[in-house]
Amino acid sequence: MITFEEAKTRLEVVGQSHLLRFWPELSEEEKSRFLGELSELNIKELEDHCRGATKAAFGQQTSLQDGLHREMEPVPPEFIGGVKRSDKNTLDDWENEGILQISRNKVAVLLLAGGQGTRLGVPYPKGMYSVGLPSKKTLYQIQAERIRKVQELAAGKHGSKCTVPWYIMTSEFTLDPTEKFFRENHHFGLDPGNVVMFEQRMVPAVGFDGKLLLEQKGKIAMAPDGNGGLYRALVDNQVLEDMEKRGVEYLHVYCVDNILVKMADPVFIGFCVRKGADCGAKVVEKAYPEEPVGVVCQVGGVYQVVEYSEVLPETAKLRGAAGELVYSAGNICNHFFTRDFLRSVTQHFQGELKQHVALKKVPFMDEEGNLVKPSKPNGIKMEKYVFDVFQFSKKFVVFEVPREEEFSPLKNADGAALDTPTTARRSLLAQHYRWALAAGATFLDHQGAPLPPEPCRTSQDEDPPVVCEISPLVSYFGEGLEQLLKDKAITCPFILDEVEAEKLLKN
Numbered sequence: 001m002i003t004f005e006e007a008k009t010r011l012e013v014v015g016q017s018h019l020l021r022f023w024p025e026l027s028e029e030e031k032s033r034f035l036g037e038l039s040e041l042n043i044k045e046l047e048d049h050c051r052g053a054t055k056a057a058f059g060q061q062t063s064l065q066d067g068l069h070r071e072m073e074p075v076p077p078e079f080i081g082g083v084k085r086s087d088k089n090t091l092d093d094w095e096n097e098g099i100l101q102i103s104r105n106k107v108a109v110l111l112l113a114g115g116q117g118t119r120l121g122v123p124y125p126k127g128m129y130s131v132g133l134p135s136k137k138t139l140y141q142i143q144a145e146r147i148r149k150v151q152e153l154a155a156g157k158h159g160s161k162c163t164v165p166w167y168i169m170t171s172e173f174t175l176d177p178t179e180k181f182f183r184e185n186h187h188f189g190l191d192p193g194n195v196v197m198f199e200q201r202m203v204p205a206v207g208f209d210g211k212l213l214l215e216q217k218g219k220i221a222m223a224p225d226g227n228g229g230l231y232r233a234l235v236d237n238q239v240l241e242d243m244e245k246r247g248v249e250y251l252h253v254y255c256v257d258n259i260l261v262k263m264a265d266p267v268f269i270g271f272c273v274r275k276g277a278d279c280g281a282k283v284v285e286k287a288y289p290e291e292p293v294g295v296v297c298q299v300g301g302v303y304q305v306v307e308y309s310e311v312l313p314e315t316a317k318l319r320g321a322a323g324e325l326v327y328s329a330g331n332i333c334n335h336f337f338t339r340d341f342l343r344s345v346t347q348h349f350q351g352e353l354k355q356h357v358a359l360k361k362v363p364f365m366d367e368e369g370n371l372v373k374p375s376k377p378n379g380i381k382m383e384k385y386v387f388d389v390f391q392f393s394k395k396f397v398v399f400e401v402p403r404e405e406e407f408s409p410l411k412n413a414d415g416a417a418l419d420t421p422t423t424a425r426r427s428l429l430a431q432h433y434r435w436a437l438a439a440g441a442t443f444l445d446h447q448g449a450p451l452p453p454e455p456c457r458t459s460q461d462e463d464p465p466v467v468c469e470i471s472p473l474v475s476y477f478g479e480g481l482e483q484l485l486k487d488k489a490i491t492c493p494f495i496l497d498e499v500e501a502e503k504l505l506k507n
């Protein structure tokens with residue numbers, strides 16, 4: 001660890017000595033913690049970081065958008081594979097391929113869970129959120145149970161026990177609470193040895209004057225380095241080595257907030273493997289021009305995602321001859337990577353990942369030592385994006401899935417128009433209702449009279465006609481329900497968990 005004098009000299013060189021303004025007021029413990037933090041700062045990187053942040057935040061954004069506007073081209077429709085575009089045999093074929101790879105222990109999932117959930121407004125990790133399902137399950141529990149089920153399906157089909165390891169990238173904000181939550185919940189029935197948590201790095205937030213901000217008198221305001229911090233974190237934590245040891249070759253990367261996420265989706269994995277892809281993205285058709293999703297497209301002939309915060313509104317609004325959005329391949333943050341591809345990214349391209357700029361409200365200590373919670377943005381956060389590695393792929397594929405089956409993200413608190421706990425809950429319950437109807441169930445009203453099966457709803461504006469929740473431990477994606485529900489009369493609310501499934505099997 002460096003001494004105070006060393007810290008002072010280093011910070012003076014890069015014009016950041018204000019960070020030591022409150023030094024005399026710190027306790028011995030705070031001083032030692034702060035020096036520890038300052039020792040870890042790479043001064044050269046810090047200088048570049050601050051200069052880069054202010055330059056990028058002021059002036060470059062518009063020219064970046066203009067440049068994108070000129071160079072963007074949509075993904076040619078024939079390039080996109082997908083559920084609605086394929087017949088049942090082909091889909092079964094991909095699914096079988098995916099299940100085979102899972103049964104051979106070659107598939108893992110990786111969760112991006114370092115974010116702070118600012119928009120949702122909870123002080124704990126988003127994965128711990130419960131959207132108010134009858135079972136009260138949290139996002140983490142739903143995801144864990146889907147892993148258990150997909151392992152069971154693969155083992156059942158190929159006759160040998162198999163494991164889908166779950167890698168979870170957390171940050172300084174989310175690691176401790178996530179670990180504690182998993183421990184308290186006995187890892188939701190998963191073997192703790194197959195749940196691997198690791199931490200992404202934090203980078204300093206920079207004030208508009210290029211100076212770092214203090215969050216406390218002895219602590220710099222830091223933020224996670226974006227979900228593209230994954231690649232550095234893979235190296236820092238030797239995650240690829242762990243995958244290699246386990247024989248994992250294919251990775252399904254996803255972000256925490258999509259309640260419909262198909263963990264280690266066999267169809268997507270099978271599609272990517274059959275196409276010989278090293279990198280792939282799942283998309284849904286974008287719903288409306290302003291929808292906050294990135295779009296998969298080409299820029300200068302290279303596949304990449306252009307994030308919603310960086311696309312010009314007029315580009316997002318462009319429509320084709322039939323009125324369809326030109327840029328309609330909406331990124332749902334579900335990516336496929338081979339381990340070899342990730343290895344080459346970490347070895348050769350990590351330093352080339354673009355820095356994206358976000359202007360944020362960063363609480364800070366003012367000169368008098370008062371904590372200020374700004375009402376408008378005062379700080380620059382630099383982030384990397386997970387999809388910025390697509391450009392390095394030798395064989396990139398795009399896979400389109402139906403939104404109502406696979407995408408309903410939890411971004412905002414209730415009260416917002418979209419992507420709230422209510423819309424997430426409705427999407428899941430509507431899906432389970434569709435599965436139950438397709439399996440031949442009849443639902444009864446409060447008087448015991450059969451309800452007419454209503455057509456599948458895709459609207460999130462209202463609750464589905466009945467409350468029906470199916471545990472992922474009973475069905476991963478609607479399979480296996482006929483033997484339980486065909487010609488059964490069901491009263492609601494209906495929670496189909498393993499106990500209920502046993503009972504139905506006996507009836």
Ligand SMILES: CC(=O)N[C@H]1[C@@H](OP(=O)(O)O)O[C@H](CO)[C@@H](O)[C@@H]1O
Binds near residue numbers: 227308
């Ligand atoms: C950097 C990144 O991965 N951004 C993703 C991610 O956005 P957030 O607003 O950061 O949650 O999830 C969106 C889907 O929910 C996706 O469309 C977008 O491109």
